[in-house]
Amino acid sequence: MIKTGNKLAILFFLLISLFANSMVLAQEVTVQATLSENNIFEGESVQLDIAISGTALNSLERPEIPSISGLRYLPNRTISGSNYTYVNGKPSLTQSYGFQFIAQTPGSYTVPSIKVTVNGKDFTTKPIAFKVLDPKTIDNGNAERAPDIYVRLEPSTTDPVVGQQVVADVVLYFKSEIDVSNYNTVPGWKAEGFWKEELNNPAQARTTSVIINGIRYKRARLLQYALFPTKAGELTLSPYTLTVRIRNTRRTARDPFNFSFGQENKELKTLPVTLTVGRPPAIENAEYIGAVGDFEIERTIKPNSAYVGESIEIITEIKGSGNLPLLNKPEYDFPESLELYNPQENTVITRDNRLIAGSKVFTDIIIARNDGRYSIPEKRLAAFNPDKGEYEYFTLPELTFEAKIDPNATVTSLEDMRLDIEPVIGLVQWKQKSQTYLRERSSIWVMVFVPFLIFMGAFGYKSYNDKLNNDSGFARSTRAKDKAMEILEEAKNSVDIKEGYHKIQKALSQFIADKLNLPIAGVSGQSLITEIQKKSVDNSVVMEAKRIFDKCETIAYAPNISQEGLEDDVDKTKQLIKDLGKVL
Amino acid sequence: MKKVLALSFLLSFTGVLFGQSSPQLNFDEANNSLEKGNYREALKRYRQIEENDFISGELFLNMGIASVQIDSLGLAKFYFLQASKFESTQQSADRALDFVNSQFSRQSAKLPKLPWDRAVDHLKITPGTFGLFVIGYCFVCLAILLIIAGWFNLIKLPKQKNIIISCFTVAVLIISLAYYVDYVDQRYDEAVLIADQSTVSVSPTENAELISMAYEGYDLTIDRKKSATQENWYYIRLGNGQFGWIEAKGIKIL
Numbered sequence: 001m002i003k004t005g006n007k008l009a010i011l012f013f014l015l016i017s018l019f020a021n022s023m024v025l026a027q028e029v030t031v032q033a034t035l036s037e038n039n040i041f042e043g044e045s046v047q048l049d050i051a052i053s054g055t056a057l058n059s060l061e062r063p064e065i066p067s068i069s070g071l072r073y074l075p076n077r078t079i080s081g082s083n084y085t086y087v088n089g090k091p092s093l094t095q096s097y098g099f100q101f102i103a104q105t106p107g108s109y110t111v112p113s114i115k116v117t118v119n120g121k122d123f124t125t126k127p128i129a130f131k132v133l134d135p136k137t138i139d140n141g142n143a144e145r146a147p148d149i150y151v152r153l154e155p156s157t158t159d160p161v162v163g164q165q166v167v168a169d170v171v172l173y174f175k176s177e178i179d180v181s182n183y184n185t186v187p188g189w190k191a192e193g194f195w196k197e198e199l200n201n202p203a204q205a206r207t208t209s210v211i212i213n214g215i216r217y218k219r220a221r222l223l224q225y226a227l228f229p230t231k232a233g234e235l236t237l238s239p240y241t242l243t244v245r246i247r248n249t250r251r252t253a254r255d256p257f258n259f260s261f262g263q264e265n266k267e268l269k270t271l272p273v274t275l276t277v278g279r280p281p282a283i284e285n286a287e288y289i290g291a292v293g294d295f296e297i298e299r300t301i302k303p304n305s306a307y308v309g310e311s312i313e314i315i316t317e318i319k320g321s322g323n324l325p326l327l328n329k330p331e332y333d334f335p336e337s338l339e340l341y342n343p344q345e346n347t348v349i350t351r352d353n354r355l356i357a358g359s360k361v362f363t364d365i366i367i368a369r370n371d372g373r374y375s376i377p378e379k380r381l382a383a384f385n386p387d388k389g390e391y392e393y394f395t396l397p398e399l400t401f402e403a404k405i406d407p408n409a410t411v412t413s414l415e416d417m418r419l420d421i422e423p424v425i426g427l428v429q430w431k432q433k434s435q436t437y438l439r440e441r442s443s444i445w446v447m448v449f450v451p452f453l454i455f456m457g458a459f460g461y462k463s464y465n466d467k468l469n470n471d472s473g474f475a476r477s478t479r480a481k482d483k484a485m486e487i488l489e490e491a492k493n494s495v496d497i498k499e500g501y502h503k504i505q506k507a508l509s510q511f512i513a514d515k516l517n518l519p520i521a522g523v524s525g526q527s528l529i530t531e532i533q534k535k536s537v538d539n540s541v542v543m544e545a546k547r548i549f550d551k552c553e554t555i556a557y558a559p560n561i562s563q564e565g566l567e568d569d570v571d572k573t574k575q576l577i578k579d580l581g582k583v584l
Numbered sequence: 585m586k587k588v589l590a591l592s593f594l595l596s597f598t599g600v601l602f603g604q605s606s607p608q609l610n611f612d613e614a615n616n617s618l619e620k621g622n623y624r625e626a627l628k629r630y631r632q633i634e635e636n637d638f639i640s641g642e643l644f645l646n647m648g649i650a651s652v653q654i655d656s657l658g659l660a661k662f663y664f665l666q667a668s669k670f671e672s673t674q675q676s677a678d679r680a681l682d683f684v685n686s687q688f689s690r691q692s693a694k695l696p697k698l699p700w701d702r703a704v705d706h707l708k709i710t711p712g713t714f715g716l717f718v719i720g721y722c723f724v725c726l727a728i729l730l731i732i733a734g735w736f737n738l739i740k741l742p743k744q745k746n747i748i749i750s751c752f753t754v755a756v757l758i759i760s761l762a763y764y765v766d767y768v769d770q771r772y773d774e775a776v777l778i779a780d781q782s783t784v785s786v787s788p789t790e791n792a793e794l795i796s797m798a799y800e801g802y803d804l805t806i807d808r809k810k811s812a813t814q815e816n817w818y819y820i821r822l823g824n825g826q827f828g829w830i831e832a833k834g835i836k837i838l
């Protein structure tokens with residue numbers, strides 16, 4: 001802003017514009033009037049701005065301010081300034097005037113149209129309605145209790161449908177005596193149940209003035225988010241936290257040496273905000289791809305004629321504003337003979353003008369393996385337009401393409417696709433096809449039992465051997481038969497018959513004594529007979545033993561003895577020993 | 585009498601000779617068909633050899649080549665996998681497998697096997713479950729021989745008792761491993777899908793919830809124990825680790 005009286009600068013700009021646009025015959029001029037506050041307390045000052053813009057302002061007269069009811073003009077405090085810019089390659093000059101007023105009497109008033117003469121033509125501003133409020137209506141207690149600064153989360157709507165864009169503004173409210181030098185957001189804000197996208201925010205927040213409960217606040221929109229509900233029901237936006245550095249001008253008035261009295265960092269939190277998310281209405285005979293917004297949908301094929309084996313792209317482009325990143329790919333009924341590859345998707349979005357807009361492109365890649373004409377049938381898609389409150393239907397026309405065999409590429413492709421393994425021809429080593437599991441192999445059991453049997457046999461032999469060496473009774477019993485048979489062989493070969501019978505008696509006595517573990521010395525034949533009778537030996541065997549013992553004892557008195565008789569008795573004794581061996 | 589003996593000897597020898605040459609004869613005839621481009625006829629003759637319980641790496645390799653020619657890549661993969669199990673054809677079969685796998689339009693993600701599973705797979709082939717059992721068995725025999733020799737004072741070794749216990753422990757471990765490998769071999773089978781595509785679902789019914797699609801050439805692992813509970817369905821694990829039921833038709837078990 002250039003203060004009133006800086007006429008040289010005004011003239012300089014006017015001359016430049018005059019020179020640069022001397023050849024321009026038709027010139028566009030706009031005149032606009034604005035009031036800094038529309039609700040003013042009695043006694044407060046207010047500024048009326050008049051801006052005159054045009055590509056060339058050859059002659060410009062300062063506007064004459066008419067008398068405005070409810071306001072008193074302060075003539076010495078008028079300010080003026082000019083601004084020279086290029087818009088779309090064309091120069092534009094804006095000359096502005098600021099007229100200061102004091103609000104006087106409470107009531108509702110209107111700033112009337114103001115006439116401005118530019119380049120010899122008259123232009124008028126639009127009337128502006130305003131109110132002058134009575135300061136007595138302010139509850140001083142209420143004003144003091146009201147916070148100096150606070151932050152609010154303000155959604156554009158509180159009853160969206162699933163997928164509809166909701167712009168949530170983070171708005172700072174602070175009293176006029178508060179200066180906010182900067183702010184920082186605290187990371188970690190989660191909007192559960194929403195897909196969130198930060199919109200482009202202006203580099204510097206613009207403040208406006210509002211009266212809340214009779215108290216004047218400055219209002220600054222710091223940040224804005226585009227939120228898309230992903231489910232229906234009551235969803236709550238959790239508090240948003242930011243820290244601000246503020247200075248209270250009332251306190252700094254007591255800080256003449258600028259010691260930063262009154263400056264402080266403050267953490268502010270928004271209140272949680274609940275949104276009631278509804279569902280879009282039922283759909284009619286179309287595929288819903290989750291689109292909510294203002295969209296245009298197109299489907300194209302590229303190319304529409306290809307050689308067999310070449311890829312063909314089916315491109316579905318969805319343009320417009322809304323929940324672009326959340327859109328699903330439409331499903332098409334492709335002919336079965338086509339090979340399908342993983343589809344591609346590409347999204348381009350802009351975040352300007354409080355809108356998520358742009359385009360999303362789905363590309364289906366198909367390859368025809370055989371020649372022929374293929375068609376992809378017509379498809380009907382639906383997108384819900386929340387502004388209209390109804391679905392918009394898009395009919396994507398049928399697509400056709402032709403696949404041909406490339407005569408030049410055939411040889412090359414067959415060569416490339418050839419399996420370069422030659423079959424084996426000639427003698428081959430054959431193998432019987434058999435798979436026997438371990439548990440089913442009988443040889444396993446043989447293998448398991450052989451070492452077991454060897455072990456048991458060895459153990460038995462060892463035990464037998466040990467008993468033979470350590471147990472004299474067992475050793476005598478075991479060897480009794482062999483010993484007796486040995487003596488009987490000697491008896492059989494004996495020349496002296498009496499000696500032979502003596503040996504028979506000895507063999508039988510020793511056999512019974514060894515078997516029954518009796519002392520060999522001093523045992524009579526009769527006592528041995530008694531012992532074997534105790535063992536429940538068959539009576540015939542006992543009688544035979546008794547007969548042999550008796551014959552051996554009385555042989556000296558026997559009249560008819562011969563070698564044959566001895567041999568016969570030896571044989572009988574052998575048989576007797578065998579019989580006794582079975583029971584003793 | 586001598587003439588009868590000579591004749592019977594000749595007959596039995598001819599029988600043996602015929603038994604040996606029969607698969608080779610069929611193989612040669614099948615090869616002729618293959619060279620003339622009669623791929624289906626060749627494949628039919630190769631299959632006859634296999635049905636007579638004669639197999640070889642060369643047989644499976646040629647079957648794979650014939651399958652490639654009739655554009656049955658899933659079947660070709662199955663035969664090449666069989667051929668790769670034979671030392672004489674392993675190299676050619678692996679190259680052919682690379683080729684066949686590159687021809688499938690749908691490729692399956694394949695999780696690497698765990699080291700333990702790889703070890704079990706290796707043991708299945710070398711030394712094999714029986715070979716493993718024999719190794720363990722040798723340790724058992726050694727331990728028993730040492731015990732018996734100790735009883736009869738035939739051998740006296742320092743710390744003989746410890747050696748015997750170690751031999752037994754090693755034997756038990758190796759035999760247990762042999763039975764585990766045998767169990768795994770018996771329970772799980774590797775297979776290849778040779779049909780164009782098949783659905784894998786959570787239960788063995790046609791309308792069951794879908795888990796995934798399986799396409800020609802996908803490697804599958806069949807759980808025989810679970811599959812035995814359902815007729816015409818297999819409980820499988822896909823290469824990416826997902827489990828589910830698949831219809832038995834169109835699946836070739838290796």
